[in-house]
Amino acid sequence: MSKPLHIAVTSTEITLLDSAQKLAKSLFLPYIEYSKQEKFDFILALTLTGLYLKDLGKKSLGMLRIDFLQGKLAYRLHHLHNQKQLLAKAVGLKVNFKPTVLDATAGLGSDGFILAQLGCSVTLLERSPVIFALLRDGLNRAIKHPKYSLLSIKLIQTNSLIYLKKISTRKETPDIIYLDPMYPHSAKSALAKKEMRFLRQLVGDDIDAVNLLALALVYAKQRVVVKRPRLAPYLAKLKPQHSIFGKQHRLDVYFTHLFQGLNFRPLPTL
Template sequence: MQQIHIDFLNGKNAYRRQHGGGRKQMLAKAVGIKSGYLPTVVDATAGLGGDSYVLASLGCSVVMLERSPIIAKLLEDGLRRLKSDPLGKDLCLDLVYGDTKDYLTNLSMVNHPDVIYLDPMYPHQKKSALAKKEMRILREVVGADEDAAALLEIALCYAKKRVVVKRARLAPELGEIKPNLVFTGQSSRFDVYFTAL
């Protein structure tokens, strides 16, 4: 049986923190990090927490939302170990277990985040795009996020500045909603929707 656990301090997460490109990496640009500006972020689809951890390590305040009870338990465990380490104890990274659609619709106005980040499991993701072991297991546990387009529509009402959607490079836009800005990489891209127009 295959096993996964979340280790923010070692392995892939440590590599991304050290060699991911800092504020120059696409994810940082997509959420709008600039010198002197670090947005508050709701990661609406936390998964294994890798993207959240990058953003928190860059100085953003991040709330991770995860609705799968199994994945949320893994995140809780990884977060506990991270926060008990000198490297993680000052990070602004929190976890909420539940569906982001409920979380956002119950959020008071003062707590609306600057940015809402979405990286949903794509229903027809090709095997090659899921090649990494962790992502394959994640898909087996959570299945496809069929309601991702509905999540985007809600997110657009609650982000103060922007919503960022991670997609496979050639995937259609989520919900066929055209972004205002696109950052394209080798295998993925970030579609950015400005909400403070």
């Protein structure tokens, strides 16, 4: 088991002190002065341009900020036309059908944001309080822009397994449940893009991904879509009804009506 990470919150401006201290309290993290960072693995820094996560380790990944308006993430969102088409096909998007989508593994929120851009009503679930804070900051800045002000996107900080187990009626369930579990680390993925390496350090592998798939198959009205590396085995070794291939990833699509009544249930969790 890896050692617990030591994370603190700070601010770069005196005018942000109150907001930063409230953020620290909400995350149950200590607040420190900006000059006193040396005892921590990461700091969340509230600045005039947004919330940053800074890696203070010896092999530092630098800083991470979720920004849908500019920078590398925004560039990818605006230019990945093929990925948008793949996602649209996977969720069954049509001119007269804009599904409700529950993204149960939000992470940095890029796929959920794309689905919202395509016209879907999206709910993002993120279990990590730190990633949640970063994503909330990025979304809050994005929806203030006229281009994105009408997007239907909601963010909830929760454990997705618990969230799904509390859904009691079909009316409350989404048309689509989207899963992008963290794929187990290997030597070949050591040079994965910086954002994914940040996520892995903070949340590790998604060891409950099989259980999440089992619940998703019960509660999604129409489909479960699972994002996987292109050559990775099927999640839980469960063959989908069809797969949609991109250059690096594939989207496995499960039609949930075919699984009703089957004995595919989540494993007990500790």
